[in-house]
Amino acid sequence: MKEKAFRKTLPAASETDWNFSGQNAFDYLYDLSETIGSRLGGTKGEYLAAEYIMDKFRSFGMRTFLHKFPIWTYDNKEARTEARIGKGNWKNIPCEVHMPCSSTPKSGITGKLFFAVQGYQEAITPDVKGKIVVMSQGIPKEEREHFLSYKPKALVFIDGRYETHLHRQLTGHDYFASWGSLPTVTIPYLDALPLVEAKLECEMRIKIANEEKYVWGHNVIGEIKGTDFPEEIIVICGHYDTHWQCPGATDNGGGTVIAMELARILAKKRPKRTIRFVLFSGEESGLHGSIAYAHELLESDKKERAKKSFDPASGRTLLERHRLGLNIDVMGSLLANDVILYSGPEDLGASMRLLFFEKKRNLRCSRGPMSSDGTPLAAVGIPVVQYGRYGAGTGFGHTGDDSIKYLSSEALFLSGDICLTWLRRYVVDTPTLPFKRDVSQEDIKKCEDYFQGRRGRDPRFETKRLFPKGDPKIKDPAKKNLE
Ligand SMILES: [Zn+2]
Structure with missing residues (x-):
């Protein structure tokens, strides 16, 4: 009797709400990689996965919509x-x-x-x-x-x-x-x-x-409005699409489900600033989803500034309101090494280095772009941390054997716990954001070199339409812009 009463008074109940569940994440991963399977941008698998993620976001009570972009898809x-x-x-x-x-x-x-x-x-x-x-x-x-x-x-x-x-x-x-x-x-x-x-x-x-077909690809966006600083947007992102005919469990079902579990937890917490979860598609075919997203932020920035009513002293454009990004790509291997690349203030790297040190874990952390969706965001001036976990199991990435059987809930917990602790400590509830919204010219140059070397496309120099044939002719399942 006494013990029961004692338990009731413990603050542990609310603390438990902050626990990242590796098992939840693993369950989502099963649905994505085994039940749905291959999710190449612009295919039926991609759209089924988008619907699955949207359903989950809605069940967490989040405002949810699709951001679509044109893409070539193949079979x-x-x-x-x-x-x-x-x-x-x-x-x-x-x-x-x-x-x-x-x-x-x-x-x-x-x-x-x-x-x-x-x-x-x-x-x-x-x-x-x-x-x-x-x-x-x-x-x-x-x-x-x-x-x-x-x-x-x-x-x-x-x-x-x-x-x-x-x-x-x-x-x-x-x-x-x-x-x-x-x-x-x-x-x-x-x-x-x-x-x-x-x-x-x-x-x-x-x-x-x-x-080959010219179709719509779909980024999934789920948002939790901030209670105190709703105009400050923090992006937590990763790609949910896969290579052609790949179950894509580690690359990047793992990052997707970590983002989903973070969404479940943060939606209950009413964070001070707005947290926007963006699960990109088209990454494997050339970062199409994130390039389209970053490009549209730039375009809307120009439009907003051109408005007579825009006051640069008091107003911020949608792009400027994007304060920080956390991109998660390749996750779920237990025997693996954590790698972080970042673009933006030195404190981003320092905060992660110290957090891994505190948790007695190794980290390779350096400045620079990752071959992933955070890089288009950094290129348009949003500070970004990009996190991957690489090991033997991730060696099957981009093959038909990138399967959940090599992954574990424990590994998803290890990475999810890092993300959640970092967000809680520095991002979600702090009165001010400790990271300046400052991406140096040197960081931007590194992104530029990456686009030149690898993909040949840069969100800053996109033309309005990616392809000359006009809009894709498939039925548009949802139409929504970024705002
Ligand atoms: Zn990936």
Whole structure:
């Protein structure tokens, strides 16, 4: 009796509300990666996942909507590669098609192999005409036109790893533009080796049937209005889309479900400032969702400033009201290392370093962009922390085996607990935000270099429409802008 009464007076009940549940997160992850599965941007799987996340957000009592953006999406109907050494027998070779490369004619193509395995320069020769070019590394963007001018028939990349799991090759429409219409596949190292070693004339047959469609992709937004500073927006984000035909458990079902569990907890807490959860799509095909989001913030910034009623002394644009971002990408492996990259004030890195130290955990933390959705936000001036957890289990990322079976609720808890503690300590309820809204020119330059090197697209230089054909013709399930 006494004990019961004592329990009632403990503050532990409200403290428990702050507990991140690894089990909840793991349950969401099962639904996303096993029940729904593959969620490539612009496909049915993507839309099912968007609906699933929206339902959860609504059940937490959050204001929820879709932010849509145009995207090319792809599907492969057939992919076959066979090779033979000299006049030997044809042997089937596993392959991954580079999506979205051109299809071959229905009957496929057959050609002699041209090996360029020391370096791409070997392939810059008229000898590649009519041949299927096999190479162990890519060709720099600026040299591709030169290479293509010699009219090779197809391109075969050798996967550099001994792994049996071939990585899904989703190069996105931006690369398609510079590779022209060349049918392209990747084959495993151990299948390529005998061909290269034979020093005999080899032939290959390739059959590819691809489809591409121009459709809507969907970012899912769930918002908790701040009680005291509703105009200050904190973005917690991650991508929920996957590579083509991947369950995407660690990349990035893991980050998605950590964000969802944070949403469940914070929605109950009535935070002082507005917390906006943005689960991006189109990341795997080239950061499309986050680039569209950042680009629209820039556009609305221009429009708001152009208004007569805008007073720069008292008013802030929607972009300026975005104070800080936390992007979570690749999560759920227990035997793994935590990595944080940040753009913005030094205190962002310091706060995370000290928090990991306090929790007796290692952290690799440095300044710079991550190949993920926080980078477009940083490029338009929003300070961002980007958090990933990499280990053996995450090595299956971008393969058909990126499965929940390698992940654990404990690992989701470890990362979720870090995020929640950090948010609680510095972001959610502090009277002022301890991190200046200041992304240095040096940080912006690093983002710029990233876009130049990897994707070739930068939210600051987007044109209004990404593609010339006009709006996608599919039914628009929801229309809502960012405000
Ligand atoms: Zn990812």
